[in-house]
Amino acid sequence: MSQLVSETRPASLLYLDGVSVSFDGFKALNSLSFVVEPGELRAIIGPNGAGKTTMMDIITGKTRPDSGTVLFEDTIDLTRKDEADIAQLGIGRKFQKPTVFESHTVWDNLELALNRKRGVFATLFYRLTPQDKARIDEILTTIRLTHRRDELAANLSHGQKQWLEIGMLLAQEPKLLLVDEPVAGMTDAETAETAILLREIAKTRSVVVVEHDMGFIRDLGVKVTCLAEGSVLAEGSIDFVSSDPKVIENYLGR
Amino acid sequence: MISSFFLRALEGRILAAVAVLLAVALLVPAANLLTAPDSALHIPTYAVSLMGKYLCYALLALALDLVWGYCGILSLGHGAFFALGGYAMGMYLMRQIGSRGVYGNPDLPDFMVFLNWKELPWFWHGMDMFWFAVLMVLVVPGLLAFIFGWFAFRSRVNGVYLSIITQAMTYALLLAFFRNDMGFGGNNGLTDYKEILGFSVQADGTRAVLFALSAIMLSLCLVISSGIVRSKFGKVLVGVRDAESRVRFLGFRVENIKLFTFVVSAMMAGIAGALFVPQVGIINPGEFAPANSIEVVVWTAVGGRGTLIGPIIGAILVNGGKSFFTGAFPEAWLYALGALFIGVTLFLPKGIVGTIQHRFAGRRAAKAADEAEKSAADTAVANQIQAAE
Amino acid sequence: MLRFFLSILLMILALATQSVAQSDPKALIDALGKADFKQAEDLLGQIAASADPRVVPALEAFNDGDLYVRKSDGAVFITRASGANLALIDPLSGAAAGEAPKGAMTKLKINNSLRRVLRSALGGLTLLSPDRNVRLSAADAVLRSPSAENLELVEAALAKETDREVKARMEEARAASVLSSDRPVDQKRAAIETIGSIGGRDAISILMSASASLDASLKPDVDRAISKIQSSLAFWDLGQNVWYGISLGSVLLLAAIGLAITFGVMGIINMAHGEMVMIGAYATFMVQEVIRTSAPQLFDWSLAIAVPVAFLVTGAIGLVIERGVIRFLYGRPLETLLATWGVSLILQQTVRSIFGPTNREVGNPSWMSGSFALGGLSITWNRLWIVAFSLSIFFGLLILMKRSAFGLQMRAVTQNRRMASSMGIRTAWVDAFTFALGSGIAGIAGVALSQIDNVSPNLGQSYIIDSFMVVVFGGVGNLWGTLVGALSLGVLNKFLEPSVGAVLGKILVLVLIILFIQKRPRGLFALKGRAIEA
Known part of the structure; x- marks a missing residue:
């Protein structure tokens, strides 16, 4: 029996079906359905107000849907959990605006994000172990911030803050990473580096990226979902989606 | 585990501050008790009690710093926890009067006899035992903070809203304690104490011990606070202050973090109140006045919030100033206090200690910042070249 | 019962002395100067029965403590203070009658029971005044302290009355007087009806005090009338509370707006x-x-x-x-x-x-x-x-x-x-x-x-917390919320007050608001929207 369970990998990591939510009569999401498979890197595009951020709010427990199903690993109903529960289940989220702890050093930021016991007393009496140190060093290398580890996060450049935030998500060891506009405000060089970083990360976990930058999405080279007015307009490869007449009309423009 | 918590706590400035406080705890009583009244080194008893009062205020400011400076919760009701701790101690002191009151009733405090009460209300039972009263000094403010925080933090009442309802809380308590039928002496509060643990509250020796105890409790709370803010928990706390939703999305239970800090802070405020009451000899509902709680905020802001030592310095400076002004220019005190509120927020947002710290850190950081700027400039140049290509 | 007999006695006395009284009210007033309280009560009854409106100033002066008797001849005067002396005024004609040192005069003493008799006597007498307003207030006075001896006077006045409002008031006064008289039961029943329709706490007390001396067969009528008045009173009390609430709410609104x-x-x-x-x-x-x-x-x-x-x-x-x-x-x-x-x-x-x-x-x-x-x-x-x-x-x-x-x-x-x-x-x-x-x-x-x-x-200090409560309760950024918040907090406060007292009511309101904010951190009329990232 137990063998059977361990062998059955979930068919989907994240499963949204018929999710709707409205704010004061405005339908932010309109019967949205959407599936992410384990290990998948997925890009989401869509015009402003298409419901991209609202979708992320619902997955991470910040907003409750009016109706619909949101399942994680096929069994866990995310609509009944709050942000902390969902983060502990293994869903990490990067905000549109880089959100790091500015008055902490880069190192402390990562230490806080490490996936360790998060209770009040566990953190009060926490001591940094050699394993934890090694893990933080490893992440610092991945996000290319080793040379600034003792710097306050406030002193980082915009792009570096974005990376630090991604690094914090890595330290969280999530199964699913939601990344909202990771390259907004980045230089071209940083954008290209970020694409490489995300592909690297996606080797070990599922990643969902919301982005406006079509060049960046082309760089990622993954399956694309286009949202408009709160529901899915088209899904497929970037070339397939960007040739869809509905997508052109709604989003890309003629 | 615990030892590492305290080792971390006692680093650097905190160690120095604790050393100073403990020295004061020894030297001031010594200068009061062991020197002749005409000696240059003599400190009169009234001055000892006055300084003891300042130390209690300092402890209250420290408690507020823990929630405001580190967790971003601007409580405008910390005076309520202070007053509750004070009332718990005051109840013990009332019971110690025994039959020496004006009406000579061995079981009932004078005000109850005056109100024609026949027996002690249930919540006065046990308050004649010192250990129980001390327990209540911690439990009552802690419990109120727990209940209030449980609801407020769970429903994510934040920022200004939280400040306003904490103010409403202390205001409601103010009104409640003014009522005679609450059983806490109404308008007049609790006063005319005779003894504490069998020692006369008026005696020089008792006053000196109370002073030393205030200094020791202050340093103990300083060490505990320092241990808290220097632990990983403390870093999470600052994270809650700066980017609450990030902490949530990292999987921390923000409400528990806030609740723990709020309760610890309320208990410290309660201790401060309990030490305050025997030294000033009275506790009355005026301590619940919203204005008092706001004044604590300015002590903390003047000294520098989020520095632990700053609020202690701030409380002592502002209250020293208050004693001076109300003696010398009573009219001018509110002007000075008002100007202090405005001046600190406009010109000294980090407070005294915060600003000094910033200067020191600034010199070290200046170099690092230079480098960072250089590297940023380099990337900018590189980008321009790239774009040109 | 005692009062009943007394009033009958008084009426007989009044009838017996009527001829004297009518011929010379002056004598009756002068008699007051020598009378003790008990006798004065009888005399007042006679004066009232004289139905001579000229005695009114004297009775008023008696009530106000301005009626004095001259020690030398026992003549009674209305007086006004005039320096160390008293200015004397003839009690009937109102003409000035010189001055006298205070020592030469004695003030006519008055007690509460006398005062009551005096009031009803005055009420009865002024019912015939040519001034409409005086008649109206006289009817009111009778209504407040009805007595059987006034009944005929009231009825006489009622017969002559033409003003509608005054007439209605006199009807009520008559009904009240009927209850304490020895009129037949069916007249009394009608009177109970009339008083019941007046309503108000005064009507209840009239009925209550009369019910003791009333025939047992009238008890159900009295009870019915009282309960009817009480239920309408309860309704108006509710209205009054709402009004107080709105009034407090408008003060909160002013402070909070x-x-x-x-x-x-x-x-x-x-x-x-x-x-x-x-x-x-x-x-x-x-x-x-x-x-x-x-x-x-x-x-x-x-x-x-x-x-x-x-x-x-x-x-x-x-x-x-x-x-x-x-x-x-x-x-x-x-x-x-x-x-x-x-x-x-x-x-x-x-x-x-x-x-x-x-x-x-x-x-x-x-x-x-x-x-x-x-x-x-x-x-x-x-x-x-x-x-x-x-x-x-x-x-x-x-x-x-x-x-x-x-x-x-x-x-x-x-x-x-x-x-x-x-x-x-x-x-x-x-x-x-x-x-x-x-x-x-x-x-x-x-x-x-x-x-x-x-x-x-300190005026401002007392409003600041309440104003914040109103704005936060109503919902920040919404003026309508402030209006609804202010009025509902005002009404809530006034409804709590009667049962728990003003201070506890205020504390309860504060606690309720604190709890409410937990439930709806953005107030009554908060705008919902996409969650804003912190």
Whole structure:
């Protein structure tokens, strides 16, 4: 029996079906359905107000849907959990605006994000172990911030803050990473580096990226979902989606 | 585990501050008790009690710093926890009067006899035992903070809203304690104490011990606070202050973090109140006045919030100033206090200690910042070249 | 029973002496000078029965303690103080009769039971007065202390009465008198009916006191009438409570409405808001001072003059505060809270230094004093005016916000500062004037509150927490929320008060608001929206 369970990998990591939510009569999401498979890197595009951020709010427990199903690993109903529960289940989220702890050093930021016991007393009496140190060093290398580890996060450049935030998500060891506009405000060089970083990360976990930058999405080279007015307009490869007449009309423009 | 918590706590400035406080705890009583009244080194008893009062205020400011400076919760009701701790101690002191009151009733405090009460209300039972009263000094403010925080933090009442309802809380308590039928002496509060643990509250020796105890409790709370803010928990706390939703999305239970800090802070405020009451000899509902709680905020802001030592310095400076002004220019005190509120927020947002710290850190950081700027400039140049290509 | 016999006895006495009385009331009045309390009671009955309206001044003087007897000849006079002497007035003709030293006169003593007899006698006599208002109040007097001996007098007056209102009142007075007379049961039953339809607590007490001496067969009628009155009283009590609630709510609205702008629209925690209200009240005081010394005839206009004065003064202070302090603190609400608290301390102390720490007297203009009855409600004019005033300020502000160019700019700046500024709106200017507007309205509120509260430097402190509660409860950024919040908190407060007392009621309201904020952190009328990232 137990063998059977361990062998059955979930068919989907994240499963949204018929999710709707409205704010004061405005339908932010309109019967949205959407599936992410384990290990998948997925890009989401869509015009402003298409419901991209609202979708992320619902997955991470910040907003409750009016109706619909949101399942994680096929069994866990995310609509009944709050942000902390969902983060502990293994869903990490990067905000549109880089959100790091500015008055902490880069190192402390990562230490806080490490996936360790998060209770009040566990953190009060926490001591940094050699394993934890090694893990933080490893992440610092991945996000290319080793040379600034003792710097306050406030002193980082915009792009570096974005990376630090991604690094914090890595330290969280999530199964699913939601990344909202990771390259907004980045230089071209940083954008290209970020694409490489995300592909690297996606080797070990599922990643969902919301982005406006079509060049960046082309760089990622993954399956694309286009949202408009709160529901899915088209899904497929970037070339397939960007040739869809509905997508052109709604989003890309003629 | 615990030892590492305290080792971390006692680093650097905190160690120095604790050393100073403990020295004061020894030297001031010594200068009061062991020197002749005409000696240059003599400190009169009234001055000892006055300084003891300042130390209690300092402890209250420290408690507020823990929630405001580190967790971003601007409580405008910390005076309520202070007053509750004070009332718990005051109840013990009332019971110690025994039959020496004006009406000579061995079981009932004078005000109850005056109100024609026949027996002690249930919540006065046990308050004649010192250990129980001390327990209540911690439990009552802690419990109120727990209940209030449980609801407020769970429903994510934040920022200004939280400040306003904490103010409403202390205001409601103010009104409640003014009522005679609450059983806490109404308008007049609790006063005319005779003894504490069998020692006369008026005696020089008792006053000196109370002073030393205030200094020791202050340093103990300083060490505990320092241990808290220097632990990983403390870093999470600052994270809650700066980017609450990030902490949530990292999987921390923000409400528990806030609740723990709020309760610890309320208990410290309660201790401060309990030490305050025997030294000033009275506790009355005026301590619940919203204005008092706001004044604590300015002590903390003047000294520098989020520095632990700053609020202690701030409380002592502002209250020293208050004693001076109300003696010398009573009219001018509110002007000075008002100007202090405005001046600190406009010109000294980090407070005294915060600003000094910033200067020191600034010199070290200046170099690092230079480098960072250089590297940023380099990337900018590189980008321009790239774009040109 | 005793009273019943007494009144019969009195009537017999009255009949026996009628001829004397009618011929010479003067003799009866002079007899009062020698009578003890018991005899005086009899004499008063005779005087009343004389139905001679000329005796009224004498009886009134007796009631007021101005009736004296001259020691030398036992003659009775109405007196007025005239220096060390007493000026004597003939009790019947009202003609001056010289002066006498106080030592030569003795005051006629009066006790409570005598006073009651006197009142009913006066009531009966003045029923025949040619003056309509006197007759009306006489009927009232009889109604309040009905007695059997007045009954015939009332009936006589009733027969002659033509004025409808007076007639109705006399009918009621007659009914009340019938109850204490020996009239037949069916007349009494009709009387109970009549009194029952008057309603009010007085009617209940008339019925209660009469029921003891009434025939047992009338008991159910009395009970029915009383319970009918009580249920209508309960209804009016409810109405009265609602009115008190609305009245308190309008005060809260006045205090909170300026805050709804500075806090609700601009997000500024202005702890000096209460001091603006206080300064508005002092502005009213100043205006009245100037009017008292230079143009007393304008006193009734003082509030109308004070409104713009208060608005300009507090608005200007608000402008200075915004330019001097607040503009450096935008985006840091908690710091604003502290700085404005500092401002409030300075303003308080300044006012205390100028005007002193004690209460200042602000007068009510004539049109704001007194009260009137609406059904079973008693409504005071000043409360009614304040309700009307606060509502008109509220709607005026609403129109300003929704319809004027300034309101549009204000809303634009609060919604998207950068966009507004790039569209050519001078945002700094808009900020300053929005804050000045909020402060000015607080000042106007102070004008109204000076009419019902003590004008002291602490006036503002007592409103600040309540005002914040109203704004937070109603929902920040929503004027309608402030209106509903203020009125519902006012009514809630007044409904809690009778059962738990004023202080506990207030505490309960505070606790309820704290709990409510937990449930709906953004208040009653909060806007829902996409969660904003912190």
